[in-house]
Amino acid sequence: MNYSIIRYILCRVLEFQACFLALPCMVALIYGEREGWAYGVVMISCLVLGGLGKLKKAKSTVFYAREGFVTVSLSWILLSITGALPLFLSGQFPSYTDALFETISGLTTTGASILTDVEALCKCNLFWRSFTHWVGGMGVLVFVMAVLPMTDGHGMHLMRAEVPGPTVGKLVSRLGDTAKILYGIYLAMTALETVLLLAGGMPLFDACVHAFGTAGTGGFSCRDLSVGAYQSPYFDVVIGVFMLLFGVNFNLYYFLLIRRFREVFRSEELRTYLLVVAAAVAAITADICHMYGSVWISLRHAFFQVSSIITATGYVTVDFDLWPTFSKSILVTLMFVGACAGSTGGGIKISRILILLKASVSEMKRMLHPNAVATTRLEGKPVSERTLRGAHIYFTVYMAVFVASFLLLSLEQKGLVTTFTALTACINNIGPGLEMVGPLGNFSAFSPASKLLLSFDMLVGRLEIFPMLLLFAPSNWKRRMNIRRSSRLD
Numbered sequence: 001m002n003y004s005i006i007r008y009i010l011c012r013v014l015e016f017q018a019c020f021l022a023l024p025c026m027v028a029l030i031y032g033e034r035e036g037w038a039y040g041v042v043m044i045s046c047l048v049l050g051g052l053g054k055l056k057k058a059k060s061t062v063f064y065a066r067e068g069f070v071t072v073s074l075s076w077i078l079l080s081i082t083g084a085l086p087l088f089l090s091g092q093f094p095s096y097t098d099a100l101f102e103t104i105s106g107l108t109t110t111g112a113s114i115l116t117d118v119e120a121l122c123k124c125n126l127f128w129r130s131f132t133h134w135v136g137g138m139g140v141l142v143f144v145m146a147v148l149p150m151t152d153g154h155g156m157h158l159m160r161a162e163v164p165g166p167t168v169g170k171l172v173s174r175l176g177d178t179a180k181i182l183y184g185i186y187l188a189m190t191a192l193e194t195v196l197l198l199a200g201g202m203p204l205f206d207a208c209v210h211a212f213g214t215a216g217t218g219g220f221s222c223r224d225l226s227v228g229a230y231q232s233p234y235f236d237v238v239i240g241v242f243m244l245l246f247g248v249n250f251n252l253y254y255f256l257l258i259r260r261f262r263e264v265f266r267s268e269e270l271r272t273y274l275l276v277v278a279a280a281v282a283a284i285t286a287d288i289c290h291m292y293g294s295v296w297i298s299l300r301h302a303f304f305q306v307s308s309i310i311t312a313t314g315y316v317t318v319d320f321d322l323w324p325t326f327s328k329s330i331l332v333t334l335m336f337v338g339a340c341a342g343s344t345g346g347g348i349k350i351s352r353i354l355i356l357l358k359a360s361v362s363e364m365k366r367m368l369h370p371n372a373v374a375t376t377r378l379e380g381k382p383v384s385e386r387t388l389r390g391a392h393i394y395f396t397v398y399m400a401v402f403v404a405s406f407l408l409l410s411l412e413q414k415g416l417v418t419t420f421t422a423l424t425a426c427i428n429n430i431g432p433g434l435e436m437v438g439p440l441g442n443f444s445a446f447s448p449a450s451k452l453l454l455s456f457d458m459l460v461g462r463l464e465i466f467p468m469l470l471l472f473a474p475s476n477w478k479r480r481m482n483i484r485r486s487s488r489l490d
């Protein structure tokens with residue numbers, strides 16, 4: 001384990017955290033809010049600690065998969081701990097645990113909240129919790145690599161650990177350039193949505209907040225009723241469309257830019273993603289049409305909520321907890337399905353589900369015809385054994401973590417539906433669930449221990465399990481002890 005390079009990157013992350021915290025400081029100055037001092041103090045502290053930690057240069061820049069997993073996990077934990085401090089110091093959160101839950105929910109783009117009155121928050125706190133969506137959506141270390149490449153070509157291990165999906169590839173030969181392209185597209189789409197929201201009459205602050213939440217597929221709003229507070233079909237359509245767009249693999253947008261249209265149209269994952277959305281919208285529209293008395297209104301709400309849930313954004317226009325059981329069942333199913341790999345969306349991911357389904361079909365063919373050659377293919381290419389094995393392992397570990405967390409969370413005695421959907425919403429980075437944690441509810445009723453458990457599940461879901469779990473792998477620490485023993489003998 002190369003601890004020196006891990007320390008160096010963590011210090012870099014602290015410096016970037018200081019830059020991020022400068023933005024809510026500016027918001028506080030613009031609106032004349034006293035709570036801005038908390039952001040200033042934490043910003044300076046991060047800057048000082050990051051600078052001091054870099055005084056000792058890294059002995060080696062060698063960087064492998066294990067360092068990548070550990071660095072990504074520790075970076076997200078460090079950002080969560082420091083990002084929660086100004087929320088707590090501002091005095092608008094009852095405890096540091098609540099502030100930490102809110103920050104992790106923001107960074108992991110979950111959108112689950114403990115707040116009972118969002119509109120009571122000051123502007124700088126509202127801005128910060130939504131801006132964490134934008135930072136965490138594409139990935140913190142991807143952003144760092146885009147601005148400042150720092151691992152001498154070994155940054156692919158960071159990207160594999162942070163970017164969601166069964167496989168991760170470079171768009172161009174240089175990884176730093178790949179990160180710049182991805183963040184360039186990300187920024188351009190965010191800016192475009194902001195402009196469209198402003199064109200519809202949404203205030204600038206509100207437009208920025210909702211654009212951040214949409215881009216990161218997070219779902220934090222500055223209104224208690226979320227997007228439904230505006231009662232605007234225009235906003236529903238704009239935000240609904242952009243939620244779908246941010247759920248698409250960003251590599252496809254790059255192919256559009258370089259005019260490789262065939263790559264986009266042949267994307268099996270994209271076609272499946274759009275088909276699932278269309279089928280869910282049609283089914284829910286038919287199921288809720290009697291509630292609204294209009295096909296258009298039903299279609300609008302169904303489209304918005306399907307887009308919000310499948311991409312793990314979590315914005316709402318209506319209280320879907322009042323919908324029929326069939327519609328709610330579809331939404332809960334979509335929580336697990338998720339969006340495309342390489343997007344800012346959550347869930348298991350369309351590509352991983354396709355791999356598992358096709359592998360199952362291939363295995364059944366082998367059972368019927370033992371001598372037949374049945375190859376699992378995705379996007380017209382054979383799926384490697386490593387990718388196939390990774391998908392199966394991911395699903396197995398995912399279910400193990402889900403069941404263990406569900407049993408622990410059930411000790412709260414909050415009811416089966418509340419417990420199940422609260423966990424589902426957190427581990428899949430959705431935000432709202434049903435009943436107590438529904439669209440008009442929140443997570444404030446859970447105990448501090450359960451909030452910490454759900455916070456861990458949010459990190460597990462965003463980093464796709466392994467980076468967080470490998471922190472607790474005994475082999476990492478055993479090897480460290482062996483190295484120390486050998487150095488003493490020498």
